């Protein structure tokens with residue numbers, strides 16, 4: 001029996017699929033690290049992006065909703081204080097404000113409206129991750145609701 005080749009499962013070049021409607025100061029373009037585009041059949045969407053300054057516009061991620069459960073992780077980058085986020089974010093989930101000022105994960109069940117995310121403080125670079133299991137493509141995952149907005153704009157001419 002031939003050995004299975006797992007090198008095809010290594011994603012060493014992220015995809016830059018997410019194109020926000022506008023440029024956001026303090027953020028780099030989001031890197032998609034897992035999707036069916038990168039690993040056919042993975043059926044998982046994982047994206048990450050740096051926050052390296054107070055984002056502007058703020059908020060830049062508005063209220064949106066998904067057909068899949070979403071996990072939103074914010075990760076600090078201070079090696080001596082790995083639980084410190086280096087900022088404070090107000091994340092609206094189901095209309096309720098959550099204060100994120102630590103390295104943390106938020107589970108957002110499918111169908112629950114969430115956003116906007118508003119940065120209240122910034123002191124150190126941090127990372128934002130989106131994980132959606134079962135959503136294989138950017139179109140299915142639509143992490144920040146950008147794609148649906150663009151589609152709406154198209155439909156409205």
Ligand SMILES: [Zn+2]
Pocket residue numbers: 064065066070114142143144145
């Ligand atoms: Zn979302």
